[in-house]
Amino acid sequence: MKKPPIKQNRVGKSSTVSRRSAIQSVLGLAGTSLLLPLSSYAHQPAAKKEPGQVRISRLETFLVKPRWIFLKIHTDEGVVGLGEPLLEGRALTIQTAIKEIEPYLVGKDPRQVVHHWQAIYRHAFYRGGPILTSALSGIDQALWDIKGKLLGVPVYELFGGPTRDRVRIYGRASNAEDMKKRKQEGYTVIKTGVAKKQPAGIVENPAFVKYAIDNFASLREAGGDEMDIGIDFHGAISPQTAKLLIKELEPFQPMFIEEPCQAQNVDVMADIARGTHLPIATGERIFTKWGFREILEKGAASILQPDICHAGGLTECRLIAGMAEAYYAAIAPHNPMGPISLACGLHLAASIPNFLVQEQVSLGEGYLKNPFKLQSDGSVMIPQGPGLGVELDEDALEDKIGHDWKNPESYHPFDGSVVDW
Numbered sequence: 001m002k003k004p005p006i007k008q009n010r011v012g013k014s015s016t017v018s019r020r021s022a023i024q025s026v027l028g029l030a031g032t033s034l035l036l037p038l039s040s041y042a043h044q045p046a047a048k049k050e051p052g053q054v055r056i057s058r059l060e061t062f063l064v065k066p067r068w069i070f071l072k073i074h075t076d077e078g079v080v081g082l083g084e085p086l087l088e089g090r091a092l093t094i095q096t097a098i099k100e101i102e103p104y105l106v107g108k109d110p111r112q113v114v115h116h117w118q119a120i121y122r123h124a125f126y127r128g129g130p131i132l133t134s135a136l137s138g139i140d141q142a143l144w145d146i147k148g149k150l151l152g153v154p155v156y157e158l159f160g161g162p163t164r165d166r167v168r169i170y171g172r173a174s175n176a177e178d179m180k181k182r183k184q185e186g187y188t189v190i191k192t193g194v195a196k197k198q199p200a201g202i203v204e205n206p207a208f209v210k211y212a213i214d215n216f217a218s219l220r221e222a223g224g225d226e227m228d229i230g231i232d233f234h235g236a237i238s239p240q241t242a243k244l245l246i247k248e249l250e251p252f253q254p255m256f257i258e259e260p261c262q263a264q265n266v267d268v269m270a271d272i273a274r275g276t277h278l279p280i281a282t283g284e285r286i287f288t289k290w291g292f293r294e295i296l297e298k299g300a301a302s303i304l305q306p307d308i309c310h311a312g313g314l315t316e317c318r319l320i321a322g323m324a325e326a327y328y329a330a331i332a333p334h335n336p337m338g339p340i341s342l343a344c345g346l347h348l349a350a351s352i353p354n355f356l357v358q359e360q361v362s363l364g365e366g367y368l369k370n371p372f373k374l375q376s377d378g379s380v381m382i383p384q385g386p387g388l389g390v391e392l393d394e395d396a397l398e399d400k401i402g403h404d405w406k407n408p409e410s411y412h413p414f415d416g417s418v419v420d421w
């Protein structure tokens, strides 16, 4: 059989032999040639360090309030890369996943970002899934940060940008009063949710619909016709109710309908999308290009909301943006995370043509030495420092270390049954 193109680990040969024979004996395959030759199982060694080269020395994660996890990838040259490998409610699991990936990275050249992405994703054998792609996403972000810092340029420069000089961000409003405040702060885009007195069931009566639509109408009135207002159904409404609400919302022209249903059955979302001219947005629970492929092919959404902390990092989200462009779809990164995630969104926005708007819940006040500032036109500027261009404020962070965040639970008040939140 042909030798694999990658140099093999001679030093590790004996452990490779025992690993293969262990695999073979477990599978009952001893003596058969079903498995690849020895060399194919070898771990790629850290190449000898030449002068001027950099090696990854250690991965450090820490939980940060309210529910985040930050990653630092340390190098033997002192350059540190930042990432946010968060999956909400699973911070400890992610921490463990990163611990398991660390031995692969230690001793390696941090600049081979795409190569490491491929190795971490594909050698896991069980590919993807929210836990592993979130861990990988944070690592990918930190590696781009290191690469930019080593070269002394912002990440968007490495991606061929800037494609724009500022980035529209959106705030949140659940009622007319919030809307007026956001407008005053300078926001030109707002996201809201479906107003409801109790969790949605399967079929709703006119009172449910009226309550939700009246609330949206009050937001439209407070925001005015020039305000872009997206509405997040949160995948927590039945598809039939989603269709009904969308029909009633059409006259108020929302900017997009987010997660009109869960994305597990893409055909159902595509059916909803065909029934309205309003743009359907989805993506916070979809991972990698393989997850977004089906959404695009079936025309289930025209606004993709990959989370740069879940979907595979900056490497993968750029590729997803390219796929989206071929379907005239736009990118609006999901981001209820921290400021490292926001910085990633800004670099992505500055390096793709089809960016729409960026979600954020924190501009980094109390976390960053150089927090972002909302401009009077509803935008923030793209960070100009090397790498991701953000620096943690370690002193301010001290009292924010650690959390025991738990995701909400929701039960129907009538019979106590589990409902989506």
Ligand SMILES: O=C(O)[C@@H](O)[C@H](O)[C@H](O)CO
Binding pocket: 088, 232, 234, 284, 334, 335, 336, 359
């Ligand atoms: O679009 C959003 O920001 C929300 O759907 C959040 O991702 C969700 O509440 C979990 O944090």
Ligand SMILES: [Mg+2]
Binding pocket: 232, 234, 258, 259, 284
């Ligand atoms: Mg959402």
